Amino acid sequence: MYKNLVAALAAACCFSSPAFSQTTAPATDPLKVGFVYVAPLTDAGWVRQHEEGRKAVEAALPGKVKTTFVENVPEGADAERVIRDLAQQGNKLIFTPSFGYMEPTLKVAKDFPDVKFESVTGYKTAPNVAVANARYYEGRYLAGIAAGRMTKTHIAGYVAGFPIPEVLQGINAFTLGMRSVDPKAQVKVVWLDAWFDPPKERDAAMTLFNQDVDVIAFHTGSTAVMAAAQERGRMAVAYHSDMRRVAPDAQIVAVTHQWGGYYTERARAVLDGSWKSGSVWGGVKEGMIRVGDFGPKVPKAVQDEVLARQRDIAAGKLQPFRAAVDVRDNEGHVVIPRGAALTDPQILQMNWLAEGVQGKLVRAGS
Structure with missing residues (x-):
């Protein structure tokens, strides 16, 4: 800022000094960074957390970046068009946070080799x-x-979007966590075939509440499940964001996603020329996942237990997919033998539902 002020004063009153002009560094344009959001930007949810990440980049790199976003972009042809537009507009770093954006991102990236994509x-x-x-x-x-x-x-x-590995990991980990303290626990799943459809999300939650469900989780993009739980006087696990504003009595805990640190690191890497392609899969230890934001119904002893287990995960003492006893799927097959742990490739290719989950996977050709 100080150099810019000096340069401005020189232009105004001392423009005839060749010595000064030779020592003045040219101004550097800020890095243009684009974000594509798969659903509307609301107060909470998947898109909200990425928006918080975008704002964190601006706060961490003032004057060095200029960010923009496009919201509510469907996966597929629309996504390719929007990503291409952002590249044509001079964005040199583009974040595309949705599974269905992967192929459109790769297609556009071939035509813009000087642009970095995440x-x-x-x-x-x-x-x-x-x-x-x-x-x-x-x-x-x-x-x-x-x-x-x-x-x-x-x-x-459990209200779920699509039966992809990421969602199956969540359903199974939730079930294993629940049964670790309540061996009789059962988890009923409703599939929506949509990431963001508030009316369908609400209807699915209400259907589950009519089947003796008193606590609900979800893997969709809105706050509709939380609102339904608040309305029915049931308990709910918030996802993506803290949702106590929507469900102050219903929320027992929130699983929140923290993208600001990663997004800032990647923008800084583009700025200093150190950006490289690669793969990052971070969790509690890396600060990308956090559990907390307990509701008023949750006793302190339960809060302390959950936070202690969170510290165990961060320290590597607890792995959700490590088996103290044989872990079976809901068809009776052993999927994690006693004493074993799933490798990352096995977790990433997960295609089963854990014992205790009611329902079946609909696979191609079945």
């Missing part, structure tokens, strides 16, 4: 495309502990 929740890289994701399942396991301690009916509900 495919968040994707898994395919390219020289100018990096991938990043969070170990959401770690937070789900901890939320399951809270749900298991709080339930009276021993039946939880």
